[in-house]
Amino acid sequence: MHSFGYRANALLTFAVTILALMCAMASFSDNLNHPSPSSSVQVLNVNWFQKQPNGNDEVSLTLNISADLQSLFTWNTKQVFIFLAAEYETPKNSLNQISLWDGIIASKEHAKFWTHTSNKYRFIDQGSNLRGKEFNLTLHWHVMPKTGKMFADKLVMSGYHLPKEYR
Amino acid sequence: MEWIRESVDSIKSIQLRQTLSQAVNLGLILTSALIIWKGLICITGSESPVVVVLSESMEPGFQRGDILFLHMGKDPLRAGEIIVFNVDGRDIPIVHRVIKVHERQDTGEVYILTKGDNNPEDDRVLYAQGQRWLQRHHVMGRAVGFLPYVGWMTIIMTGNPIIKYIIIGALLVITSKD
Known part of the structure; x- marks a missing residue:
């Protein structure tokens, strides 16, 4: 009954239970954080805008992105993945989401930043609908915890327009 | 002599009972494991509710050896989500992030493009020959939580x-x- 194996088993079970409980509590504590992030994005320049030979519109933009995401970080945060997506509707598609830029923030110290960049991923439409198109730029963030549940949210910035003619 | 035979019989029956109860115990453990697994499949709507990360393509978010919990659900697929998908002609599923989504107005079908956070290029090179987009039937589930090292x-x-x-x-x- 009180053999070595029995005691080792009881100890191991207890240790694993406590560890699981601590992980669950750490993950739960993320719910107590109410973040208030802020962001602003400017389209500084339309570098070029053309129709590909296969008929899809493609545009290249220069963006100025600034954001303060420090309030997203808690003690259970491993990293925050952020990306800026262009979102718009066309007659063919009810939703188009195109990631233009992304980044990984590893610590709270780097969570207040600004960057000046052209789009990292190609901004290509499915079709030829981009001339004069109004679109939203949405900053999404995905919080990756050290353990437990992942969080995601976004900040929609609207009122951006593409030029009416190719250039 | 009678009492010897009696005691031998009783010892035999005890041994038989013990082996029987062992077999039943083992069967219980196996069936409950199966019930939990199948139950998870029902609840999460994903054919494989728990997966192990095998590659470094999502570092530093997910490392080799981390466990991911998947959930499929009816929600539409959106950019930024980390999904697990199968590509025709590959037997190992891939865990990567959605970077582009096009959702059809009429049919509601989605066309998505994925990329690993740690990879320099998007996943078109990993897809089947000539395949440009993933569709819903390629997707096994989206990652909702994870446990390191397990x-x-x-x-x-x-x-x-x-x-x-x-x-x-x-x-x-x-x-x-x-």
Whole structure:
């Protein structure tokens, strides 16, 4: 009954239970954080805008992105993945989401930043609908915890327009 | 002489009972594991509710050996989500992030493009020849939570099967003594 194996088993079970409980509590504590992030994005320049030979519109933009995401970080945060997506509707598609830029923030110290960049991923439409198109730029963030549940949210910035003619 | 035969009989019946109860115990453990797994499949709507990360393509977010919990659900697929998908002609599913989504107005079908956070290029090179987009039927589930390190056991066990048999043997020994 009180053999070595029995005691080792009881100890191991207890240790694993406590560890699981601590992980669950750490993950739960993320719910107590109410973040208030802020962001602003400017389209500084339309570098070029053309129709590909296969008929899809493609545009290249220069963006100025600034954001303060420090309030997203808690003690259970491993990293925050952020990306800026262009979102718009066309007659063919009810939703188009195109990631233009992304980044990984590893610590709270780097969570207040600004960057000046052209789009990292190609901004290509499915079709030829981009001339004069109004679109939203949405900053999404995905919080990756050290353990437990992942969080995601976004900040929609609207009122951006593409030029009416190719250039 | 009568009492000797009686005691021998009683010892025999005890041994038979013990082996029977061992077999039943083992069966209980196996069936409850199966019930939990199938139950998870029902609840999450994903054909494989728990997966182990095998590659470095999502570093530093997910490392080799981390365990991911998947959930499929009816929600539409959106950019930024981390999904697990199968590509025709590959047997190992891939865990990567959605970077582009096009959702059809009429049919509601989605066309998505994925990329690993740690990869320089998007996943078109990983897709089947000529495939440009993933669709809903390629997707096994989206990652909703994770536990670090726990999956190393599976990686080690698939690496050297001998360890797997040692562990199964040890489990049998542990459940047999009571």
